[in-house]
Amino acid sequence: MVHKQDGPIVAAKGLTKEFQIFKSRPGLMGAIRDLFNREHMMVNAVNHIDLLIQPGEIVGYIGSNGAGKSTTIKMLTGILMPTSGNLSVNGMVPYENREAFVRTIGVVFGQRSQLWWDIAVRESFELLRKVYRVPLERYQPHMAHIIETLDLEELLDKPVRKLSLGQRMRCELAASLVHNPRLLFLDEPTIGLDVMVKLRIREFLKEMNEQYGTTIMLTTHDIGDIEALCSRVVMLDKGNIIYDGTLSELRAKWAGERAVRVSFADRVKMESLHRIFVEQPVVIQRNHELEYEFLLKDPSYSLSNLMTQLAAQFQVRDLAMIETSTEEIVRHIYEGGRA
Numbered sequence: 001m002v003h004k005q006d007g008p009i010v011a012a013k014g015l016t017k018e019f020q021i022f023k024s025r026p027g028l029m030g031a032i033r034d035l036f037n038r039e040h041m042m043v044n045a046v047n048h049i050d051l052l053i054q055p056g057e058i059v060g061y062i063g064s065n066g067a068g069k070s071t072t073i074k075m076l077t078g079i080l081m082p083t084s085g086n087l088s089v090n091g092m093v094p095y096e097n098r099e100a101f102v103r104t105i106g107v108v109f110g111q112r113s114q115l116w117w118d119i120a121v122r123e124s125f126e127l128l129r130k131v132y133r134v135p136l137e138r139y140q141p142h143m144a145h146i147i148e149t150l151d152l153e154e155l156l157d158k159p160v161r162k163l164s165l166g167q168r169m170r171c172e173l174a175a176s177l178v179h180n181p182r183l184l185f186l187d188e189p190t191i192g193l194d195v196m197v198k199l200r201i202r203e204f205l206k207e208m209n210e211q212y213g214t215t216i217m218l219t220t221h222d223i224g225d226i227e228a229l230c231s232r233v234v235m236l237d238k239g240n241i242i243y244d245g246t247l248s249e250l251r252a253k254w255a256g257e258r259a260v261r262v263s264f265a266d267r268v269k270m271e272s273l274h275r276i277f278v279e280q281p282v283v284i285q286r287n288h289e290l291e292y293e294f295l296l297k298d299p300s301y302s303l304s305n306l307m308t309q310l311a312a313q314f315q316v317r318d319l320a321m322i323e324t325s326t327e328e329i330v331r332h333i334y335e336g337g338r339a
């Protein structure tokens with residue numbers, strides 16, 4: 001069954017979550033004073049974010065530790081109530097109409113399990129079928145397909161506690177799809193898994209998306225997940241969205257800064273290079289006295305400008321453009337808090 005919905009799957013406007021954090025005063029006296037009157041401060045874990053997700057999108061929700069990703073997902077899944085802002089998910093307010101709402105979403109939180117530890121995987125699926133009130137005639141072909149694609153047949157009669165992490169994650173994914181939800185939230189779905197299981201899970205998610213039109217929002221620290229799956233990346237920093245667009249646009253923006261590695265025939269001092277480039281948009285880094293890296297920060301300053309200036313004073317032996325990996329780009333952005 002292909003999911004159909006007009007209008008956005010997720011519509012958040014000015015979505016905000018504030019937490020009150022209690023401060024501890026130092027020393028014994030401080031602890032005693034805290035008993036009677038604790039000082040507190042407010043933290044904006046998610047700060048007025050606007051987010052529209054359309055049916056069928058696969059969105060990577062990324063950001064460094066503490067950026068506010070889990071808090072957003074908790075609001076979108078109805079676990080947390082926003083402090084302010086408007087929120088509609090699958091046409092409902094997530095924290096209001098819980099029972100009807102959870103039937104339209106699937107959730108996989110890396111650390112938390114929705115399977116019953118001591119019973120066989122098959123029984124867990126069956127229990128979930130009952131919880132979600134999925135008719136048998138719809139459940140059977142749907143689950144058979146999922147079991148085959150995720151290669152779960154051999155695991156079905158084992159209790160969950162006997163499964164390896166990779167096996168359990170595959171079962172968690174299957175469990176989140178028992179009711180074939182139109183929206184799937186995944187929090188770090190491939191963390192700690194070996195390469196083969198990662199690839200299988202990515203393939204599976206793509207297939208669900210293509211076959212049923214399942215909309216997927218995933219948080220991940222694994223850029224491989226984003227490269228393989230996400231048509232769109234939303235990046236969060238200190239509760240604010242700092243980038244919303246495609247991964248290739250992000251790469252292109254960053255590629256505006258080009259880096260080149262230059263080897264010289266003779267020793268070159270950093271001061272001499274600084275003197276040449278004192279007025280140019282070039283950042284210089286020394287690898288050793290025969291090799292330097294130059295980061296060209298302004299597109300109007302070309303590589304041939306750089307070479308002309310260098311060759312006028314030094315004998316250049318070799319030069320190579322430095323490729324920037326997506327991972328490096330994202331790390332830079334995390335560190336700098338900008339995109």
Ligand SMILES: Nc1ncnc2c1ncn2[C@@H]1O[C@H](COP(=O)(O)OP(=O)(O)OP(=O)(O)O)[C@@H](O)[C@H]1O
Pocket residue numbers: 019020021043044045063064065066067068069070071072
């Ligand atoms: N229940 C809470 N009470 C107080 N502060 C909280 C609570 N939950 C989260 N925070 C704070 O809100 C901010 C955002 O946390 P959140 O867990 O959403 O980040 P995250 O992006 O999911 O991080 P990670 O990648 O580490 O999971 C952090 O500063 C965190 O300390």
